[in-house]
Amino acid sequence: MQPNENTGHARRWAILAVLVISLLVVVLDNTILNVALRTLADPVHGLGATQGELEWSINSYTLVFAGLLFTFGVWGDRAGRRRMLLIGLVLFGLASLLSAYAQSPVQLIAARALMGVGGAAIMPATLSIISNVFDPRERGRAIGIWAGAVGLAVAIGPVLGGLLLEHFWWGSVFLINVPVTVLGVILVALLVPESRDPSPGRVDVVGVMLSVVGLVSLTFGIIDGGEHGFGRPLVWATILGGLAVLAWFVAYERRSDHPSLDVRLFRVPRFAAPVAMIGLVFFAAMGVMFFSSFYLQLVRGYSPLQTGLLFLPFAVAQLVFAPRSATMVRRYGARAVSALGLVLTTVSLGAFAFVDAATPIWVVLVVFFLQGTGMANIMPPATESIMSALPREKAGVGSAVSNTIRQVAAALGVAVIGSVLAAGYRTGIAPAVADLPEGVRATAGESISGAYGVAGQLGPAAPQVISAADDAFVSAMHWSAVLAALVAAAGVAVALRWMPGRADAGAPAPVDEPELAGAP
Template sequence: MEPHENTGHPRRWGILAVLVISLLVVVLDNTILNVALRTLADPVHGLGASQGELEWSINSYTLVFAGLLFTFGVLGDRFGRRRFLLIGLVLFGLSSLLSAYAQDPGQLIAARALMGVGGAAIMPVTLSIISNVFDPRERGRAIGVWAGAVGLAVAIGPILGGALLEHYWWGSVFLINVPVVAAGVVLVALLVPESRDPRPGRVDLLGVLLSVVGLVALTYGIIDGGEHGFDRPVVWASILGGLAVLTWFVAHERRSEHPSLDVRLFRVPRFAAPVAIVGLIFFAAMGVMFFSSFYLQLVRGYSPLQTGLLFLPFAGAQLIFAPRSAAMVRRYGGKAVAVVGLVLTVLALGAFAFVDASTPIWVVLVFFFLQGAGMANIMPPATESIMSALPREKAGVGSAVSNTVRQVAGALGVAVLGSVLSAVYREDIASAVDGLPAPAREAANESISGAYAAAGQLGPAAPELIAAANDSFVSAMHWAAALSAVVAALGILIVLRWMPGRAAEAPAAASVVGEPELAGTA
């Protein structure tokens, strides 16, 4: 084969468009959910969900999603990527219907977990198919478009969710997934070619089980501690037990002949450094997005639709910069582009530590734009670095690792930063609610949403409670934002120390890992 010949599929750009639609249904759902949190917390117009239940409505999806990505990445490589994409889309649509008609927070959490199964079948195969149908010289550009689709979903989700919540009941934010799924199923069946690994390995059932149990236990302990306090043995038993199971998982993966995650890949800087960056940045960013929705809707008084529109600068920056990041990497190198992106993200996240109830809203919009621009210049080069460390037939491995780390880090970010937010809020508001009736005091102590609900029953005392709740929430937001900026800043150190520069040659993953099955070429 001549070096100049393009080895990509003739319909590769049409296929990419179909994969973007499939990706939209996964990302759209989570961005819509962000603006629906306040409504879900409302006992009259929603489900009366507590702060912990709201976090679990996000984390039940992400934990199942992350726990099954390993399995579905391997199964997709073995039995057919298009087949798993179709299965995932259908399951995602059905679980969206169940979520829309949930009667209580528990049912919603369960339906969201089932939705995570569908998402786990969709997400890894989209990147695997991109790696399979695109020539390596075009793969960076294609991944930039794929990452830009996340920005599109971030733009559409909050606006669409806000518009639906203003005119329909809360379940409509899940029903909107159904037509997107239907379009995706038809287009995938018509355009996307089937592909699979010619030499698949066995499914690592023990590894999958350990990863799911460990992640659920760890995150449950963090969420429960944030909601009810970290001074109870059950919380630390859950956290330490989760860490112990995850340690067992790593040890098992090192010994397994067919691991879900080949942990030896993390000895390859081109693979390990971007994986760490993705984890840190999503840990920081998802926690900030979680409390930003409450800040805009409660402290600042914006409607769900207005809140969705206020997230547009973040999404717009993603749409502008993500597709162009591949060209920036070619010109300046992945290390330089990632450092600039991380610096912008750290500045934007840290800036929320100085935002209060009277900060001009245009200033907040600037911070959102900077965060979007920063993340748009982190994800594509990081994802391309991860995917290029493996041959085409093992694309499912790189895709599963990248997406698992992203989802797990996002779930832990919501859990940890949400716990910090809850703990600081409760401590700050305690003195202000001492004189309230017991039901109102308990509701106000739980969350700012509870304080607003309690204020509706207090008459003349309501303004004082709302002011105290806003002050306590803003103070808690400052602590959470500062922690998120510190976490993201660690990524800068990792890039400078370990991520290969422009002139660095990509090391062969197979030679480091020592796996014959990874030694193939694209």
Template sequence: MELHENTGHPRRWAILGVLVISLLVVVLDNTILNVALRTLADPVHGLGASQGELEWSINSYTLVFAGLLFTFGVLGDRAGRKRFLMIGLALFGLASLLSAYADSPAQLIAARALMGVGGAAIMPVTLSIISNVFDPRERGRAIGVWAGAVGLAVAIGPILGGTLLEHFWWGSVFLINVPVVVAGVVLVALLVPESRDPRPGRVDLLGVLLSVVGLVALSYGIIDGGEHGFDRPVAWGSILVGLAVLAWFVRHELRSEHPSLDVRLFKVPRFAAPVAIVGLVFFAAMGVMFFSSFYLQLVRDYSPLQTGLLFLPFAGAQLIFAPRSAAMVRRYGGRAVAAVGLGLTVVALAAFAFIGASTPIWIVLLVFFIQGVGMANIMPPATESIMSALPREKAGVGSAVSNTVRQVAGALGVAVLGSVLSAVYRSDVGDALTGLPAQARDAANESISGAYAAAGNLGPGAPTLISAANDAFVTAMHWAAALSAIVAALGMLVVLRWMPGRDALAPASAAPAAEPELAGTA
């Protein structure tokens, strides 16, 4: 009978509900921001942010978030996961207030970076607490619910953001975080038990610094190259410095006695393969989400609220299918489920390469739905495989790696695909700008948002400029979509070659004995 005893916490499902609320505040903010990008680019109703500044408003958060996840995952295990969750929520709420009342794109970017600090304290401990309070036999189902909460936030975010933008000023999309944070802090204090690693390690300060510097330098170079051209020394210099610092980071982690990331974990297929899949999928998906918002609001002329509603098929598919993925994994194995999910995602991303300015909107909705179904069957089995590779007391390690890779890949996806989008757009729109006033020409050449702003002052010439800008943007979107589909297809190769099958759900407590590389982490 002892083998069948459930070792989970008595209030584990109520605790999961609290963790979902904590997760919502992090994901909700980013999905709301997607529909606010056009408003933020407006010099009258927003901050007049450029394409590069819009990308940095996303990347400043994700890069700080990713850089600190290593440390906060370890600190949460060491100092107490409940404590870190409450601190992270409070800091996230404060940074939301600062974002709401930013007076310039630079202030918004700085406030978003501070928000990333709070998010880095929240995200890893939610998965760590799930691993701590759930029996390994129920953990897959719990992680499916956790992943489904992301779908819920994706559904709520754009609709809520669009509603707020139609009735209030742009800062309201950040103020909405505050009541969610307050509810989260109260419920965490009442319901979530404190837990920590009984044998914590020291914090690797140099490793953390190297990871932050390397990621920021690499992304800055990519964004700068996309905005101003890759023939500038600043772009290539930043990229090379970023790669060199990240290489130093890996070398340091291999030699450190207390690494922030134990790179030996990547020798274990059940850990390394799903980490690679998460990175490739989010690189492709986040870049597509970035440009699809501009496509719907500018090329198709939908309002922020309508754009949010159009994202519902993607979010609804995740909400429906993610919680059911654990049962699919038990029946068919993680490799088969992830492979099918990746196949659907590749089809959806490739479809964007054929969507034009007049494509029936039901086709766009169908593509969003297929992408949502695909990603709903990738993330839960991948996350469960990562978390099952480690014992409960080291859950912060698996959580930190999973979320770090996801956020870094998403940030680089926005940067790289945004750079491709900008470069192709500028190349294609150039001929249509001949004869325009210098100020209008520069604005229209920078981005499609700039073209729409410039067209407002051109009188009879406005329709010609808008038509040319739309055509150039759609062409650029096709190139970016094709690249994203290729990246996601690489994930399918990783699944078929290295992803474990039915044995991926082996008890975590056996991992160190079964995998010599994991012995040091246990």
């Protein structure tokens, strides 16, 4: 073999295009769902889902995805990455079909969990296949294109969701996945070569089960408490039980010789700091994204399509600034760039504490643009720090840990910030609905979508109740935004204290760390 000969697969760029299609369908579905939440809450045109059920429709996918990501990566290495990708696409397509025709919120939540299983099979397989079919000299460019697909999905998801909801029923936002997954299965079968790891790791079944049980229990307690109040023993039993199981998970992973999450890596500050930073910012940002869709569609009265278009400044900022962030890191260092990105994100999230029903919409657009700019300058320096902190053979582990923490933090952000929103709304709306009939009072007092849903039954009292619901929601949104901004501000502190500066950029990875070097 000649020294300059390209060792990549002959069809590597066509294979990359297929893998991008596989990734798009996973990311696109979540961004589409943001503009469909209000419709799903509608008892006539949707499923009449409560706020808690809407939170679970998001989190059932996210928690299952995060919990199985490591395990499916190992299974793909053992059984074959193309095989795992095909299984994931088939599961994702079938689950999308089940979601589209769900007859109740519970059925939708279950179908979304199955979609999480499919997504967890797809994501690690695509990255492993890229590493297998590309020459090392082209691999960075290929992964950059793969990552850019996420930005594309963020940009087109809300608009596509809005277009579908304008012309079809709510199930179309899930049904759109089916032809894409069918195309993906055909192209993967025709173009993608099979590959396996000659020395695959062992599957950590106990660790996976502990993490899923702990996270589901904790999230259930938070969401249920936010929806029905935290004064009941069941809520605290599930929250404390979930925390206890997660503590057991950490202890088990520390002793395991094949952990699904190598917690010893968190002893390395250059690894732990960016992972914590990613977790904090996604916790805050996804919580705000959850309530901003209700604000735009209910309080401001925009259609799903208009709402999708209003999210575009966020996506445009991501597409413009994310590719330039790596250059900024080389010039100013990861600490400065990530801290600036977190400051912009904190300011944009905190700005929702000052947004009300009369705020000019251009102000909201500027806020979304600032948030997109800030988050575009967080992921590249965080990823650079994670990868530089680990030996090359552990690069895949670093990427998997980062993805898992991001997904878990997003789920907990929706749960916690959604619970703060629900509790604040219930308190604010209570006086206005005190004299309504019991059934109507319960529905209107539960969420703003419930108030709008029963408005037709209220007769002359409808305008007064709707106005009170808007006021209660905006007030609750302000408190939720403050919480989100405080969490993001903690990320600023982490970046300034532990992220590497420009002078540290060339420092070698800490391979001599005993905890890291001895990790399997």
